[in-house]
Amino acid sequence: xxxxxxxSVFYQIYPQSFCDSNGDGIGDIPGxxxxxxxxxxxxCNALWLDPCFCSPFGDAGYDVADYxxxxxxxxxxxxxxxxxxxxxxxxxxxxxxxxPGHTSIQHPxxxxxxxxxxxxxxxxxxxxxxxxxxxxxxGNITGSLRGLYPRDGCVAVNFFSNQPALNYGFAQPTAPxxxxxxxxxxxxxRQAMKDVMAFWLSKGCDGFRVDMAGSLVKNDxxxxxxxxLWQDMRRFLDQQFPEAVLIxxxxxxxxxxxxxxxxxxxxxxxxxxxxDLFRCAHPYFSREGxxxxxxxxxxxxxxxxxxxxxxxxxxxxxxxxxRRIRAFLDExxxxxxxxxxxxxxxAPFLYYGDEISMRHLSLASVEGGxxxxxxxxxxxxxxxxxxxxxxxxxxxLYTQQDTSVDAPTAADQMERDGSLWREVxxxxxxxxAHPALCATGTIEFVYCAPKQYPLVxxxxxxxERVLVVLNPSQAEAVCPCxxxxxxxxxxxxxxxxxxxxxxxxxxESAGFFLVR
Numbered sequence: 001x002x003x004x005x006x007x008s009v010f011y012q013i014y015p016q017s018f019c020d021s022n023g024d025g026i027g028d029i030p031g032x033x034x035x036x037x038x039x040x041x042x043x044c045n046a047l048w049l050d051p052c053f054c055s056p057f058g059d060a061g062y063d064v065a066d067y068x069x070x071x072x073x074x075x076x077x078x079x080x081x082x083x084x085x086x087x088x089x090x091x092x093x094x095x096x097x098x099x100p101g102h103t104s105i106q107h108p109x110x111x112x113x114x115x116x117x118x119x120x121x122x123x124x125x126x127x128x129x130x131x132x133x134x135x136x137x138x139g140n141i142t143g144s145l146r147g148l149y150p151r152d153g154c155v156a157v158n159f160f161s162n163q164p165a166l167n168y169g170f171a172q173p174t175a176p177x178x179x180x181x182x183x184x185x186x187x188x189x190r191q192a193m194k195d196v197m198a199f200w201l202s203k204g205c206d207g208f209r210v211d212m213a214g215s216l217v218k219n220d221x222x223x224x225x226x227x228x229l230w231q232d233m234r235r236f237l238d239q240q241f242p243e244a245v246l247i248x249x250x251x252x253x254x255x256x257x258x259x260x261x262x263x264x265x266x267x268x269x270x271x272x273x274x275x276d277l278f279r280c281a282h283p284y285f286s287r288e289g290x291x292x293x294x295x296x297x298x299x300x301x302x303x304x305x306x307x308x309x310x311x312x313x314x315x316x317x318x319x320x321x322x323r324r325i326r327a328f329l330d331e332x333x334x335x336x337x338x339x340x341x342x343x344x345x346x347a348p349f350l351y352y353g354d355e356i357s358m359r360h361l362s363l364a365s366v367e368g369g370x371x372x373x374x375x376x377x378x379x380x381x382x383x384x385x386x387x388x389x390x391x392x393x394x395x396x397l398y399t400q401q402d403t404s405v406d407a408p409t410a411a412d413q414m415e416r417d418g419s420l421w422r423e424v425x426x427x428x429x430x431x432x433a434h435p436a437l438c439a440t441g442t443i444e445f446v447y448c449a450p451k452q453y454p455l456v457x458x459x460x461x462x463x464e465r466v467l468v469v470l471n472p473s474q475a476e477a478v479c480p481c482x483x484x485x486x487x488x489x490x491x492x493x494x495x496x497x498x499x500x501x502x503x504x505x506x507x508e509s510a511g512f513f514l515v516r
Contacts, residue, residue, distance in 0.1 A: 004045070004093060005245055005262060006439045009342070009428050010349040011044035014320050015052050015074055016060070016367075016398045017378045018352055020390035025397045027378070027389070029075040029083055036086055038410065042355060042421070043428030046093045046347070048209050048247075050320060052080065056106050058162040059368040060320070060376070062097075062211065063104035067196040077203070084204030095245065096200055098208035100193045101215050102163040105145075109192075110164055114149035123185025124192075126156035126167045126218065129177040138178070139170060139219025153177070158215065160368060166193075168229060171220035181217055181225050190229065194236050197244070201237075207245030213261070214250040223252065227259045234260025247347070253313055254306035263312040263346050263439070268322050273299050274315070278337060283328050284455075285337040287508055289473030294450040301445065309442060315341055316349035324353070324360035324375045331357045332508065335423045335492055336472040339510040342427040343459065343468045347439050353379055355424045356413045359402050366399050377401055382411040423492070430490045430512065435461040437512070446481060447503075453477035454505045458515065465515040469496050471505040479503050486514035 019031030029052065039047070051061035054069045061071070070077050087094050103110055112121035128135045128144075135156045136144040145161055146154040156165040169186030170178040179186045197208065217225040230246075237244045237260075250256040251267035268274050273296035277284045284291030303313060317338070318325045329337055334357060341348050361374040369376055377399050381388030387401055387409055394401075401407070413421035431437045441461035448455050454471040456479060467485060471477045481503045488496075493509030505511075 005347065006435075007432050008046045008093070008347045008439065009044045009431070010046045010048050010095075010314075010347055011039050011042070012048045012050070012316070012319060012349055012351045014050050014352060014376055017376050017389075019379060019381070020392065023391040024073070025390050025392035026073050027398065028073065029070065029079040033079075033083055033086055036090060036092070040090050040092065041414075041425070042350075043425050043432070044350060045091060046095065046206075047087065048095045048349065049097060051097045051099060056104055056162070057367045058104065059160050061367075062099055063102070063106075063160070063162050063368075064099055065104040065106040066108075068199045081203050084206075088204070093206040093245070094204075095207050095209050095247065096205050097211060098193075098197065099211045100166065100196075101212045102158040102165050105162050105164060113155075113164075114151050116150040116152070122151075123167055123179065123183075124189055125164045126179075127151065127153040127177065128155075128175075129153055133175075133177070138174070139172075140215065141165065141218055156218075158212065165218075166216075168216040168218075169225075170218045171225035174219070178219070181229070190232065194233065197233075197237070198240060201241040201244050206243070207247070207262075209247045209249065209265075210261070211249055213248035213256060213259075214252060223255045227255050230256070230259030230261065247314060253303050253310075257307050257310050257312070263314050265349075266313045266315045266346075268319075271299060272296070277340070278325050279323060279328050285329055285333055285340070285472040287333055287472060287474040289453060289475055289507075290451075291472070292451045293455055294448055294452075297445050297448040297455075304443070312346040312439060314346045314349055315344055316351060317341060317354040318351040318375065319349070320351070320376055321372055322375065323371075324351075324358060326354070326357050327360040331420045333472065334420055336470060336508065336510055338420075338424050338427055339468075339490070339492060339512075340455070340470055342424070342431050343437050343466075343512065345439060345441060345443050345459075348431075350424070351375075353377075355421050356380065356408045356410050357420050358408060359404070361400065361402060363399055369399075373399060380407055380409045382409050427490065434459075434464060434466055434489060434512075436464040436466045441466075446483070447479040449479075452479075454479055454503070456481065456503065458483065467513045467515050469503060469505055469511045469513070471507060471509055474507040476507055477505045479505075483515045486516045488513050 018027040021030035054066035141156045143157045144154040158165045169181035248256040248261040253264040256264040282290040284293040363373045378389040413419040436459040441459045444458040446456040453473040454477040490512040494506035496511040497504040
């Protein structure tokens with residue numbers, strides 16, 4: 001693993017909604033450049049940018065029309081290269097969002113693939129051999145388009161109908177129109193994606209967060225052919241760009257880590273139980289004390305075992321695909337949640353605006369956001385026009401903003417003692433100061449009983465050991481502890497007491513302790 005990644009804390013930027021530099025109501029790359037000092041002051045040393053490439057924006061840029069060209073509304077390729085350079089001058093790294101599984105229907109590859117006459121790109125997407133043969137339901141293909149193009153056949157889509165699936169082959173072909181993973185057309189698609197990665201890495205990009213990384217090979221029930229595909233990608237990178245970082249949206253670290261990814265995202269869907277912590281009727285980090293972290297911890301430990309301790313699972317505060325965490329937890333509860341997020345293994349990911357407790361809004365869909373749109377509202381910087389996001393008329397903003405009289409702003413949070421922003425900043429400093437709390441430190445869960453508090457775990461790296469004690473509940477919690485506590489390196493709320501092998505943890509409190 002790259003040394004910087006061990007101490008990384010990522011800040012996720014949704015480009016449309018971060019900062020508008022030219023007054024058109026849409027965020028852009030020069031706007032991001034103007035806020036690098038803010039991100040650095042918070043303590044984040046790495047960025048993840050949602051897709052910023054040419055697109056018709058039917059799915060907010062996850063429908064790419066040109067992988068190697070910045071969308072004009074965001075700026076130019078030169079602007080993006082300048083962002084890489086300015087970030088590097090500050091000791092920060094930048095990951096782009098790679099969407100390898102599908103493109104837009106406007107991508108030139110797809111336009112060629114749709115033609116009735118056979119050509120070099122006929123096999124770039126997954127087509128059946130007849131308009132009467134639907135591809136939906138074959139393996140993990142969920143939908144299709146049919147009857148829209150001159151070519152005879154149906155074409156697979158990965159999500160929305162404007163996202164035709166690229167052809168990486170089938171692990172278990174069951175029909176003549178299904179390519180094998182080593183077929184010329186499947187290998188050509190693989191090479192095309194290597195070319196995309198090489199293009200941006202040569203411009204100064206530090207790596208990629210990979211969208212739907214486990215979905216590329218179709219009808220691959222055990223995921224092994226997809227693992228082999230990414231191992232091939234990793235070999236290519238090791239030969240030409242050995243420092244390039246890959247972080248997967250996969251949710252199965254036993255596969256992604258073997259595939260050559262440095263880390264894997266903990267997904268909010270599937271078996272992770274991530275939602276139990278922050279986003280359910282009774283979140284574990286709510287002060288009401290009715291939550292349960294046990295299923296999450298059990299799943300986490302399973303993944304840790306499956307990867308022989310290398311299950312570097314990135315746990316985000318949120319992202320563009322889920323409701324804002326503020327919809328479930330208030331600012332004081334969020335402080336305990338961040339004490340957890342910033343003391344776990346893997347790289348923490350902070351979604352823009354979560355550090356100031358931005359709210360989730362109920363909005364009409366914008367660019368395929370639907371119920372996700374409320375988590376994609378423009379950043380609230382200060383009390384200027386449009387909260388400092390843009391000089392455009394409010395009607396032209398990417399989405400509406402929070403109009404509440406107490407809408408949080410970065411300026412207020414940075415000035416106020418005891419704010420969430422200040423707490424996040426302090427926690428990042430503590431994390432960086434202690435190797436045991438960084439990405440590669442091991443974890444041992446000391447106490448996590450079903451429907452009980454507190455949550456206690458030991459982080460270890462080399463000779464350093466740090467015991468993390470968290471009690472989000474408003475009631476005092478008690479549990480046994482086999483370790484002798486040394487000095488605290490972080491406290492929140494009232495002091496944790498330790499006597500005769502027992503921890504007494506006041507309500508809504510946390511403590512990180514060196515262990516002798």
